[in-house]
Amino acid sequence: MTWSHWEISPFITSVFFILGVLTLFWVSQNWLITFLNTHYQRVNESIINDWYGLVYMLVFVFGMQALIVGQADAWIFMNFQLIALTFCGYFLNIRIANYYLYPLVLVFMIFNRSLGYWQSWGHALALLLFFTTLRTLRKRVPLQTKVGQVTLYFLTCAGFGLVLWWFMWLKFNLSWGTYWQEWGYLMIFEVLLYIYASMLSANAQLKQNLVSFANHDALTKTENFAAYTTAINYHLTASRQNGVPLTMMMFDIDHFKRVNDTYGHLAGDQILQHVTQVAETVFEANNPNIALYRTGGEEFNVLFPSYDLTEARLVAEQLFAAVNHLVVPFNGHQIQLSISVGIAQLQPEDTTPTEFYRRVDDNLYAAKKHGRMQIVAK
Structure with a gap:
């Protein structure tokens, strides 16, 4: 041929x-x-x-x-x-x-x-x-x-x-x-x-x-720690190369273990789903590029690409107000919720995603240490 x-x-x-x-x-x-x-x-x-x-x-x-x-x-x-x-x-x-x-x-x-x-x-x-x-x-x-x-x-x-x-x-x-x-x-x-x-x-x-x-997290359907790891590496590199700000928020549900012990794990699952829905609604209303991740049991991380600390805090305050007025009904009980929030903006000394994560986690720890139901941003 x-x-x-x-x-x-x-x-x-x-x-x-x-x-x-x-x-x-x-x-x-x-x-x-x-x-x-x-x-x-x-x-x-x-x-x-x-x-x-x-x-x-x-x-x-x-x-x-x-x-x-x-x-x-x-x-x-x-x-x-x-x-x-x-x-x-x-x-x-x-x-x-x-x-x-x-x-x-x-x-x-x-x-x-x-x-x-x-x-x-x-x-x-x-x-x-x-x-x-x-x-x-x-x-x-x-x-x-x-x-x-x-x-x-x-x-x-x-x-x-x-x-x-x-x-x-x-x-x-x-x-x-x-x-x-x-x-x-x-x-x-x-x-x-x-x-x-x-x-x-x-x-x-x-x-x-x-x-x-x-x-994705099977319970809340939001993205999980694996997705967060990929995203933070990408955004940290993009922030460095393009000279744009990057801010991260971490929040968790106050007294979540007590809720599980008192009402059972089904109640805890329902609370996680409610909080996720509220958070996604708030973020979508502000900017679809804001990304929510469930990174632990009751812990969530949020990435704010191109947001500085002040801008991210304004969105965080909307979430803070929405969740702190949230009441989840479960088996005839009305479960009142609150969250503690830590926020930090990427700094030159944050050479790795882990260092950036640690500073945000420190702010969350400070919010919980000083009585919970607080926002610590610095």
Whole structure:
């Protein structure tokens, strides 16, 4: 087998080509997300999924079509383009408004020199309806069973495939044999796409679940000490390099052991959940970048990126007031809560995360030593 002598049929080659394009997408996307997570804390992976997926498939579609623009066989890569459309609309579930997509279709028609053909306009309209239908199936149609989901997917692909290839049949005066052959190839590609993408999605979901389990506290659902360790290392480095402040708060629930001894551990668990919910509400209302971590039994750490001591204390006082007015009902009892808080801003002498942590912990200890239900910030 040489460059000029290829024994493998075009169909087999096409199958491996499509799988290779999809594999390259998943590998490159995962690399990009890993890179951004390493250098920029808390990146929005959904936005990366949307825009990287769109750009990747646009490069794929335009790149292939550039090889045959203006030729009599300018239809030969259409199945590849439909697979790219299906992948973006159904499996990636790209959440991009339609008014971004309309200009892209028009640009492709100009690029393909097809503005003067009514068949191309019908084809473009069918493409937009196909993409919209795929997104609707993915997001809004309640699918009770896997069989129902698969059935709707293939009916949609088959129906729109017939319409889209009909426009190509009209425009290029294809034979009926070619029409049905290309539609059949499209259906085979759609089957392979569904199987392959479902396998990759399942693996990605499993990986995401494992990462989430490793970095989140099972009881409160907030991030745990492992996540805190990763975050403090990142933020400390970023603070040093960018010259921005970093402040940390540590708080714990006063007399928590007494609550457990008096009312039982179920009461303690409920209190931890209530306090976490209140804390997350307060922080989300101020700045979503404020991060809460459960680092011990009743101890929590909070990182304030780009906050100085004064700014962080203002947020801490909101939490302090909210929790100190919190009453948790349990088995007919009303459990009054309070917290003690220690806050410190990163200083030049804090050369390691441990040293920074120790200063915050010292402030928390001072708050508890002087009667609890206090904030010590210095």
